[in-house]
Amino acid sequence: MRRRAILVYGAAVVGAVALMLFVGWWRVDGPGAPAPVGQRPVTLTEMDFRLTDHEGNAVGPETLIGRPTMAFFGFTYCPDVCPTTLSDISGWLDDLGDEADEMNVVFITVDPERDTVETMAEYVGYFHPAIRGWTGPEEQIARVADGFRATYERVPAESGDYTMNHTASVFLFAASGRFVTMIDYHEPKEFAVPKIRRALEEEMEGAT
Amino acid sequence: MKKYFLTSTLAALLTLGGLSVPALAGPEDVVVENAWSRASIGMNRPGAAYMTIRNTGDEPVTLIGLTTPLAMMPEIHETKTNAEGVSSMSPAGEIAIAPGESVALEPGGLHGMLMRLQEPMTEGETFPLTLLFDDGGEVTVEVPILGIAARGPED
Ligand SMILES: [Cu+2]
Numbered sequence: 133m134r135r136r137a138i139l140v141y142g143a144a145v146v147g148a149v150a151l152m153l154f155v156g157w158w159r160v161d162g163p164g165a166p167a168p169v170g171q172r173p174v175t176l177t178e179m180d181f182r183l184t185d186h187e188g189n190a191v192g193p194e195t196l197i198g199r200p201t202m203a204f205f206g207f208t209y210c211p212d213v214c215p216t217t218l219s220d221i222s223g224w225l226d227d228l229g230d231e232a233d234e235m236n237v238v239f240i241t242v243d244p245e246r247d248t249v250e251t252m253a254e255y256v257g258y259f260h261p262a263i264r265g266w267t268g269p270e271e272q273i274a275r276v277a278d279g280f281r282a283t284y285e286r287v288p289a290e291s292g293d294y295t296m297n298h299t300a301s302v303f304l305f306a307a308s309g310r311f312v313t314m315i316d317y318h319e320p321k322e323f324a325v326p327k328i329r330r331a332l333e334e335e336m337e338g339a340t
Numbered sequence: 341m342k343k344y345f346l347t348s349t350l351a352a353l354l355t356l357g358g359l360s361v362p363a364l365a366g367p368e369d370v371v372v373e374n375a376w377s378r379a380s381i382g383m384n385r386p387g388a389a390y391m392t393i394r395n396t397g398d399e400p401v402t403l404i405g406l407t408t409p410l411a412m413m414p415e416i417h418e419t420k421t422n423a424e425g426v427s428s429m430s431p432a433g434e435i436a437i438a439p440g441e442s443v444a445l446e447p448g449g450l451h452g453m454l455m456r457l458q459e460p461m462t463e464g465e466t467f468p469l470t471l472l473f474d475d476g477g478e479v480t481v482e483v484p485i486l487g488i489a490a491r492g493p494e495d
Contacts, residue, residue: 171424208381211388211454212419213427215378216447219491254381258488283426290431291386291413291455297428300421317421317448 171281176201176309179279183240183268186253191266193279193309200312200331201236201305205282207243207296208255213317217300220321222260227325231332237262242284242298244273306334369397372471374493375483377454380461387411387461389452389469389483390493394442402474403435403443410467412456419448429453434474447491461485 179193206214225232241247244267252265282299289295300317312331315324375391395401406414418432432450437443445451463485470480486495
């Protein structure tokens with residue numbers, strides 16, 4: 133009887149250790165492995181920037197702490213990648229349903245010259261209501277991008293205007309501000325929702 | 341010269357007839373399917389048009405350009421995303437389509453870039469877009485304008 137209890141207990145310990153090893157492998161080398169260090173965003177708590185959201189509120193990295201965050205870069209004069217990303221995200225949020233209410237979803241412009249607060253407000257209004265649009269002075273945008281290890285570049289277009297090359301990945305952070313993973317632009321869309329759930333679950337792990 | 345069937349007159353007739361014209365163009369050589377675009381906010385931003393272009397003939401065809409009354413500078417563009425996840429756009433140049441092959445203009449890849457809009461793109465309307473081929477052939481399609489958040493031709 134007693135021996136059996138020990139056996140059960142022992143099995144549970146072995147199981148727990150195996151699970152921890154598996155989780156460790158998943159996060160370090162497995163499919164859950166983060167991007168190589170150097171290209172990975174720093175923790176949100178280590179970032180420092182001041183922007184304005186599309187409703188005119190002052191925002192910064194601290195605005196995002198306490199809830200999981202999905203963030204990405206773009207610009208409203210972008211005809212192809214940005215509306216596609218915003219539509220994809222809107223679809224993922226629809227799939228997540230109520231769970232999505234627990235997230236920050238932020239679209240940060242890399243083109244503050246054209247993307248004013250009013251412009252951002254009009255643009256995000258066409259997509260999922262959870263999506264917030266952030267803009268600000270060029271030097272603050274540069275600080276955000278630096279924290280995210282994202283890049284952007286202004287490129288003259290043949291039409292006489294200009295367009296922006298920019299990081300098109302979607303970044304996911306846990307409620308603590310820790311970077312969890314990113315969704316690459318060309319990644320199969322069926323991987324996206326499970327990745328977002330991972331960021332959401334990380335919050336629950338921290339809470340219990 | 342290969343046979344290009346659908347003239348803009350016919351496109352106009354079909355449109356007048358109330359048909360939403362998803363598939364058009366040459367009966368033998370070039371078939372354009374699932375054309376769509378997104379509504380614009382005003383006229384300052386470029387638009388993008390998407391479609392599948394199929395060469396059903398026996399000879400290669402080469403798409404060299406676009407023309408439309410909607411935009412002064414329509415051009416075939418390609419979006420590329422590099423290993424670092426950075427997306428950029430540039431003119432795609434000529435696009436050869438082998439016999440029996442098709443080319444997809446779709447989000448994140450090739451697109452008809454509509455620069456210098458002459459009027460806003462309004463959801464629910466359509467606009468004619470003419471594909472120009474290197475042998476002088478032309479195919480005109482009526483492109484439906486969907487919502488700003490549309491993801492594909494069915495939205
Ligand atoms: Cu383009």
